[in-house]
Amino acid sequence: MAELQISAVEKVYPNGFKAIHGIDLEVADGEFIVLVGPSGCGKSTLLRMIAGLETVTGGTIRIGDRVVNELEPADRDIAMVFQNYALYPHMSVYQNMAYGLRNRGFPKDQIEQRVQKAAGILQLDGLLERRPRQLSGGQRQRVAMGRAIVREPSAFLFDEPLSNLDAKLRVQMRVEIKQLQRRLGTTSVYVTHDQIEAMTMADRLVVMNAGVAEQIGTPIELYDRPSSVFVGGFIGSPAMNFLAGQVDTDGRHLLLVGGVQLALPADGAPAEPNRLVTIGVRPEHLVPTDDGPLRFTVELVEHLGADTLLYGEVAASTGGGVGGGNGDKGGLVTVRLSGHHVMAMGTVLGLAADPAQLHLFDAATGRRL
Amino acid sequence: MVENRPWLTVFSHIVLILGIGVVVLPLWVTIVSSTHAGEDLLTAPIPMWFGDNMVENYRQMLTAGMEHVSGQPLTLMMFNSLVMALTIAIGKIAISLIAAFAICYFQFPLRMACFWMIFITLMLPVEVRILPTYEVIANVFTPLTRLLNLLGMEGTEIALPGFTIDLDFSMLDSYAGLTLPLIASATATFLFRQFFLTVPDELTEAARIDGAGPMKFFRDILLPLSRTNIAALFVILFIYGWNQYLWPLLVTTDPDYVTIVMGIQRMVNVADIEPQWNLVMTAATLAMLPPVAIVIGMQRLFVKGLVETEK
Amino acid sequence: MIKRVTFKHKWLPYALLAPQLLITLVFFIWPASQALYYSVLQQDAFGLRVDFVGFDNFAYLFSDPTYLDSFEITIMFSVSVALVSLSFALMLAVMADRVIKGATAYKTLLIWPYAVAPAIAGVLWYFMFNPAVGINAWILRAWFGYDWNHTLNGSDAMLLIVIAAAWKQISYNFLFFLAGLQAIPRSLIEAAAIDGASPLKRFWTIVFPLLSPTTFFLVVVNIVYAFFDTFGTIHATTRGGPYGATNTLVYKVFNDGFIGLDLGGSAAQSVVLMVIVITLTVVQFRYIERRVEY
Secondary structure, three states, X not given: OOOEEEEEEEEEOOOOOEEEEEEEEEEOOOOEEEEEOOOOXXXXXXXXXXXXXXXXXXXXXXXXXXXXXXXXXXXXXXXXXXXXXXXXXXXXXXXXXXXXXXXXXXXXXXXXXXXXXXXXXXXXXXXXXXXXXXXXXXXXXXXXXXXHHOOOOOEEEEEOOOOOOOHHHHHHHHHHHHHHHXXXXXXXXEXXXXXXXXXXXXXXXXXXXXXXXXXXXXXXXXXXXXXXXXXXXXOOOOOOEEEEEEEOOOOOEEEEHHHOEEEOOOOOOOOOOOOEEEEEEOHHHEEEOOOOOEEEEEEEEEEOOOEEEEEXXXXXXXXEOOOOOOOOOOXXXXXXXXXXXXXXXXXXXXXXXXXXXXXXXXXXXXXXX | OOOOOHHHHHHHHHHHHHHHHHHHHHHHHHHHHOOOOHHHHOOOOOOOOOOOOHHHHHHHHHHOOOHHHOOOOHHHHHHHHHHXXXXXXXXXXXXXXXXXXXXHHEOOOOHHHHHHHHHHHHHOOHHHOHHHHHHHHHOOOHHHHHHHHHOOOOOOEEEEXXXXXXXXXXXXXXXXXXXXXXXXXXXXXHHHHHHHHHOOHHHHHHHHHOOOOHHHHHHHHHHHHOHXXXXXXXXXXXXXXXXXXXXXXXXXXXXXXXXXXXXXXXXXXXXXXXXXXXHHHHHHHHHHHHHHXXXXXXXXXXXXHHHHHOX | OOOOOOEOOOOHHHHHHHHHHHHHHHHHHHHHHHHHHHHOEEEOOOOOOEEEOOOHHHXXXXXXXXXXXXXXXXXXXXXXXXXXXXXXXXXXXXXXXXXXXXXXHXXXXXXXXXXXXXXXXXXXXXXXXXXXXXXXXHHHHHHHOOOOOOOOOHHHHHHHHHHHHHHHHHHHHHHHHHHXXXXXXXXXXXXXXXXXXXXXXXXXXXXXXXXXXXXXHHHHHHHHHHHHHOHHHHHOOOOOOOOOOOOXXXXXXXXXXXXXXXXXXXXXXXXXXXXXXXXXXXXXXXXXXXXXXX
């Protein structure tokens, strides 16, 4: 167990494609870090660079106090859990878990002890003599983890391990993996494209987009203070709503399309006057108020039991919410109401937002102001 | 690959190049030797680079052949080989297509019996039935005569009102004799059968609804779908047909029907004198040319054909 | 086994099957049955009388030292061809699997021997090893002091046909090995690398075991090839000599039947070969069922 340090790491492929643009990340000992982002953002590439399966073209990676850029995967003291488990089909579960230790010359009794211990933790006793094809998906996943555990490495690397499981199993395994990591205290780097997995499992999150680390922080930090439109829209479900607007001349109000005016927090510094901004506001922070500044027409209602989701058009929306992105015109805005509400289609509501819950982003760069 | 071991990649390239050297060496020696005059090849070491007798050698072999080996011009031999290869390839494909179609798409009594009968041919290469097959080629009616003999009827003629059928028809020294016995084999049939099994049933149902009978379905739908398989198989079967050795050896004594692959051994196994290696190599080069050209030119289809026929 | 949706027709299926079945009957089933028939008969010298002799022909065969010799030669020949050809092809396939640059060029240069007839392959190597003018024979004499002569030395002759036969099969084996290698998921190799296995260790503990279905299949195919398809290689070169050193079973059948005109004996040999082929084919089909899953 050691800390992991990624400094100014870059990856440029031979054909010139730059997959990773200078990432800095420090992982504390025993921390569970999640790399999350859409397909192609480079999270798997980064993970594989830590593992040694991809070369590092710029920057350094440190595990413990060693620079590992030039080290073979086998020498980095890491263990990896693959998306498709990568279990050796011709070996039994026991042999699969013992393989790494055998290659390193561990004595037989020590191998036996470690494998049995891991099997106990993962509830694999009784399956040790089976072949992978005789196991269910969840069991295979556990064997893959067992293989990593017996090595007692400095760091665990997970490459979307739950993607191949069905939804229910995924939820269950999520909890198990997190508990396991807590128990073992091993530094872990976990890659996923599922932001719910990311939010629930991470000590800290790294949101990646097109090879860049958009924001690094605890889940709540990222949720409450997203540093960019991308992060705001990526984290949280249903997603954040985005509205286009401009800061008023006094810096204390926001002007939206249709003359709508929203107030900014009275305390604190005023915003830069006349600045074009994208305003982010989470669905649960839009409150139906009789004289609320936003006129919202309900188009669709979803009853989840504990919550009610309303989708509709707002005169000043840019999209965001369901299916929207930055700068789309006429998307749906989402409102989340606690509890069960009956709402007819076509109802027009007034929405208000607590000024403290408004997120302001530069309209051009998307970065938080 | 996985690690950063550049020397391993260099090693791989070296091994591959050496391997290719071993594999290509015979071809090189053959082509080079075919371009030399006979004298150049009388003492070792023979030259490893091209000579200047190429046009001479090839012209001689193509037009006149080797003198003391009943000089058949190679053009004739290559023509025979071509006929044999094309007939076998096309024949096999045609027969197997319709047989596979029948087995897959029709329910009829004796279906399984037919299937197994075809399957058996997989286990009977020509080498295990040499003599009897030769006998049949020598006289196609042999089975019939034998059967009649069993029933107590002697004689070799059938008298019908108006004419007699002479039960003695030889296919030796003919294209039919060269090709017919090789034209029915199980591999092609099984390949098509396997492919037909993957064609969606919905197509058949749609065709039925559209009023197409079985043959129309076969011609308009199944056949076009089978195009790549047919092409891939054609490559394999053409090579198979062109390279036939034992069978042509048995059924042809008439020099007019000699094929080039089989004809080469006559040039090599000459008694009492050294073979004229430069001319033998010329013949060998010509013999290898068409199949190798097809394999290299249609590489992808060839590989596909190989893999498919071995499932 | 059959499509779910079929056609109904009285006579069409029979008509479609007729060509194949007819040829199968006349040229396969009939001759095979004839071979079986003749194998239990013995003709007298004039071909006038034919006696049923039961398994006598077979008994005679298996007590005939030349036949047993031939059996031994054939087994040694097939095992050698399979071993040489498969090892060489495997090595090339493993290397070809690793390189990205020039992969297609290598592949093209390695697959063309498949198109060469076994007889021609024999002639080519026969020429290269010709004691007088062959380049290989010359190298052996000049660099190693070995006097190669396959017309006098039985082992030289055997070596010649083994090399010629193995050389021709390299392409086939190479292609199948390459396909087998490429079917192994990359993540397995990566997992093994992380598990501390060096490239060599990875090959023997992971890649080779996973390649075993392909290997087994190729062994059977190569043995069948060595037993039967190599007739041309031998006939065009050593003709079973010198002194029967390369007299494989299939060559013997031809020789005894066509040159020696021994009907009963040749038929018995054919039947033995039939049994061998059937056994090998059954083994091949049975084993193809069991494939390793990923």
